[in-house]
Amino acid sequence: MIRIALIGNPNSGKTTLFNALTGGHQRVGNWPGVTVERKSGTFHHGTSDFELVDLPGIYNLLSTDAGDALDEQIARNFLLTADIDAVINVVDASSLTRGLFLTSQLLELDIPVVLALNMMDVADRHGVHLDPYRLSTSLSCPVAPMVASRREGLGILKDVLSNSIDQPTVQTGLRLPDLEGAIAKTIEALEHAGVTRHLRFHAAALLDGDVQAFARVSAVAPPEVDVDIGSDSLSIARYNSIDQLLKGTMRTTPVRRTVTDMIDAVVLNRWLAFPVFLAVIYLMFMFTINVGSAFIDLFDLSAKALFVEVPRQLLQAAGLYDWLVVFLADGVGGGFQLVATFIPVIGCLFLFLSFLEDSGYMGRAAFIVDRLMRQLGLPGKSFVPLIVGFGCNVPAVMATRTLDNRQDRILTTIMAPYMSCGARLTVYALFAVAFFPNNGQNLVFGLYFLGIAVAVVSALLVRRYLMSGDVSTFVMELPAYHLPTVRGLLLHTWHRLKGFVLRAGKAIVTVVVVLNVVSSVGTDGSFGNQDTEKSALSAVGKALTPIFSPMGIEPHNWPATVGIFTGIFAKEVVVGTLDALYSGPPAEPDPEFDLWSSLAAAWATVPVNLAVLSDQLTDPLGLDLGDLSDSAAQAADQDVATSTLDAMRAGFATDLAAFSYLVFILLYIPCVATIGVVYKELGGFWATFSTAWSLIMAYTLAVLCFQIGSAIGAPEGVLRDSLAMIGYMVAVQVIGFSLLIRWGRRYAKPPELIPLTNIG
Structure with a gap:
């Protein structure tokens, strides 16, 4: 079975896409050693069966301190250690700059990446117009535009996924002009130390000051591999490259006030927010x-x-x-x-x-x-x-x-x-x-x-x-x-x-x-x-x-x-x-048991209980105990x-x-x-x-x-x-x-x- 990792930012529609692809064929458990929920599912396309593993929603694969969030650790370690055939990276088309930051890190792994460009309808309403073909060419990875909530583009995504596995393209990653020299030197040092997998990712991680990268590499790499230049420099370089890439693949048009803006004017209003909440x-x-x-x-x-x-x-x-x-x-x-x-x-x-x-x-x-x-x-x-x-x-x-x-x-x-x-x-x-x-x-x-x-x-x-x-x-x-x-x-x-x-x-x-x-x-x-x-x-x-x-x-x-x-x-x-x-x-003694009478009595309770809902509108907790001085009536109510x-x-x-x-x-x-x-x-x-x-x-x-x-x-x-x-x-x-x-x-x-x- 072909194993696929599903990853993306929170609120990118990742869970919606997971449900759309797998339907009811899902399994829920925990990640090994922790109590964080692990979801996986299966789907069939063409002549192949796929297992889809839903990774936690994250913004960044790198770790700048030893106590980073557990979700990031789980996603990073699964991508680096598990046997994966491809990665589906879900990106919110209306927030590409933020979403492509994670994409730029995924492209540095030795794993085929397919970009699921989700929420195209939202992007269009926000005046964001994309050229998926140019975006695919610039990133050197397949791109599938879609609207997962309406199941639009699922067929295209499955076709693109199958093709990327059968005929994988060479992923060079997003070029970072100011740091390519430092990355090349670090890759050379890692190769000399015997590291053969995910070279560009580990090089970028070391330059970023990633503490987990040092822990992974320290067992095999010589001291001179430690070439930390600081996470800010690398992050700035990534965002600069993303901005340059989007200039040729995205155009924006002015839009009137969105529905989100109008709703937030009420629900986040200084005086109305708490009453609405x-x-x-x-x-x-x-x-x-x-x-x-x-x-x-x-x-x-x-x-x-x-x-x-x-x-x-x-x-x-x-x-x-x-x-x-x-x-x-x-x-x-x-x-x-x-x-x-x-x-x-x-x-x-x-x-x-x-x-x-x-x-x-x-x-x-x-x-x-x-x-x-x-x-x-x-x-x-x-x-x-x-x-x-x-x-x-x-x-x-x-x-x-x-x-x-x-x-x-x-x-x-x-x-x-x-x-x-x-x-x-x-x-x-x-x-x-x-x-x-x-x-x-x-x-x-x-x-x-x-x-x-x-x-x-x-x-x-x-x-x-x-x-x-x-x-x-x-x-x-x-x-x-x-x-x-x-x-x-x-x-x-x-x-x-x-x-x-x-x-x-x-x-x-x-x-x-x-x-x-x-x-x-x-x-x-x-x-x-x-x-x-x-x-x-x-x-x-x-x-x-x-x-x-x-x-x-x-x-x-x-x-x-x-x-x-x-x-x-x-x-x-x-x-x-x-x-x-x-x-x-x-x-x-208890009355003689009769199955059908018992089930009928059970169903008969539903309309009776629903009928009293109106009485609970002003007392949802049931704190009104009635006349407590009437012991006989209260005892009957308490059975x-x-x-x-x-x-x-x-x-x-x-x-x-x-x-x-x-x-x-x-x-x-x-x-x-x-x-x-x-x-x-x-x-x-x-x-x-x-x-x-x-x-x-x-x-x-x-x-x-x-x-x-x-x-x-x-x-x-x-x-x-x-x-x-x-x-x-x-x-x-x-x-x-x-x-x-x-x-x-x-x-x-x-x-x-x-x-x-x-x-x-």
């Missing part, structure tokens, strides 16, 4: 969380019927062991069910983000809030995942892949789980009814604010002690606006969603299997003891309850401890666990027994203990799906670090909350004990943080790509 974020939140959530019941109930109940019926009918039924139906099937519930929300998120990216607004949104986010050492783009986190932490973490810098992705991912999601709100509402009927709204607001504060503190501490370097300078290109194609949006969304299901889903299913088995097996070895006092999980909860006594959980209130463990499944499961353990098993509320009041000795429990629920381990996505996006270390850090923060702050509250106005003896516990928890926090930081400094090294030394 908030409106866009509001629409994204509504579409992702509220519209997406309208389909959650459909996916949840359908998946339960197909992956849990049907296997259970078949396995039980076959007379298989109970443990096997629990493992396959409740464990594996339950894992599939949990993954399925996130599909509509994540799908809606990716669809909206794809629209923002492809339309050109995402860069402007980042520009608008960049100054605010820079106070936390984050780029403006981080604002979007954090806002999404108030609906669900899973798509929030997935949304961090829109960030360009790995360090920014890490910090934003650490912050996102502290944004109080909708699942936590169900727990807050239950406790508000039981303990805070008169000021439940204030309670919820305080918890949301506490989560934001902890997220900010966590980001500042991690950046201070684990991240190297200053905040990167904000330099962003604002591309012209485009109307995305439906096909492109759906393809982009589908491949991102498939990546979540196939990759993060594995980790989610694994953890769900373990948790389901532990919650099902009884202390007597029997199975089917979920949410009962006889389960092994309940026994573990009883044994560990004394650990939580400093935050107000008494030994007799062990169901609260069990709720903490089941909350790892999903935070809304805490409500079901407390209801089952406080009120006992349901009086009526819990009224006796559960009474049992909760008896279990938690004081309102302060209940509030401290909510603080712990807010801050401790995010749900298994979020952990799985963090593992997928950042790797095992950061998933473990994030989990451990959240546990320390949750336990410490919950205990401090209870102890400080208990100390206020308490007798001398109680005050002394509370102060001792407060001092102890402060020490635990400091020690725990110090250990995590030491561990992090040892293992949280940024991924490094091994420089190629065998270049001869």
Whole structure:
């Protein structure tokens, strides 16, 4: 199979071209040794099969410092080390000067280059008129004019690509008159040292002061090869040559104000920019969380019927062991069910983000809030995942892949789980009814604010002690606006969603299997003891309850401890666990399972959920809890027994203990799906670090909350004990943080790509 590398500047239409060429024949993985997404696909033309590897969008192949961006390292090392038959360089025809800078570097490699001159329609609207034939002659490489968004020119590109492989032309690279002498001398020195591949590229890199080039060449080249003349001189020479080349291949005509200029006059207006941005974020939140959530019941109930109940019926009918039924139906099937519930929300998120990216607004949104986010050492783009986190932490973490810098992705991912999601709100509402009927709204607001504060503190501490370097300078290109194609949006969304299901889903299913088995097996070895006092999980909860006594959980209130463990499944499961353990098993058995009735019931939820969308326009987070003093109505809304509320009041000795429990629920381990996505996006270390850090923060702050509250106005003896516990928890926090930081400094090294030394 013929292997092709696809490369270009960001916003050049590279992804659109990749989707147009490969369609649904794509594979998504990670580049070796790092968690940066790697996409490849296949297509057929003539009698040949092609593999197309989509490299990260970059502006420059050279590296002027040792810590250059990971995307540049990946692209450069792949081009220099992989077995590639040709390179397709996608260039925005309306911004040729900038795009041809990367082209000039690619032409110095010993790899055939085909220039895909994309967005010819945009160039024409901007008054830019090109002569592709003259451009091809001047660059000594084939040029294919096209409009990838409309699939225009794909056939020409494929023909040109096949011809360049069958009959490769001699690529001399862009001539740099002032530096050709220095380049020739450097090439001569490299040849003398035994270097035989990519000679002109390595020579130019050495003259540019490229640190990676020195690392590659130092093993074989003599000291006299070090002839750094400075990157500015080489860059200026490249741009001068590009300007001379375009004088003979491009002409411009005056144009009236473009559509992009007219839109930017509003969305980047000094007074209107932020309100427009908030409106866009509001629409994204509504579409992702509220519209997406309208389909959650459909996916949840359908998946339960197909992956849990049907296997259970078949396995039980076959007379298989109970443990096997629990493992396959409740464990594996339950894992599939949990993954399925996130599909509509994540799908809606990716669809909206794809629209923002492809339309050109995402860069402007980042520009608008960049100054605010820079106070936390984050780029403006981080604002979007954090806002999404108030609906669900899973798509929030997935949304961090829109960030360009790995360090920014890490910090934003650490912050996102502290944004109080909708699942936590169900727990807050239950406790508000039981303990805070008169000021439940204030309670919820305080918890949301506490989560934001902890997220900010966590980001500042991690950046201070684990991240190297200053905040990167904000330099962003604002591309012209485009109307995305439906096909492109759906393809982009589908491949991102498939990546979540196939990759993060594995980790989610694994953890769900373990948790389901532990919650099902009884202390007597029997199975089917979920949410009962006889389960092994309940026994573990009883044994560990004394650990939580400093935050107000008494030994007799062990169901609260069990709720903490089941909350790892999903935070809304805490409500079901407390209801089952406080009120006992349901009086009526579950109705007999019928597949078609279950699927019909699942579909019936969609119109019901969509019908209430209008009520959510003014309260997308669902913070309006209604009349909390009506316990019976609130219990019915929460689908819990009224006796559960009474049992909760008896279990938690004081309102302060209940509030401290909510603080712990807010801050401790995010749900298994979020952990799985963090593992997928950042790797095992950061998933473990994030989990451990959240546990320390949750336990410490919950205990401090209870102890400080208990100390206020308490007798001398109680005050002394509370102060001792407060001092102890402060020490635990400091020690725990110090250990995590030491561990992090040892293992949280940024991924490094091994420089190629065998270049001869």
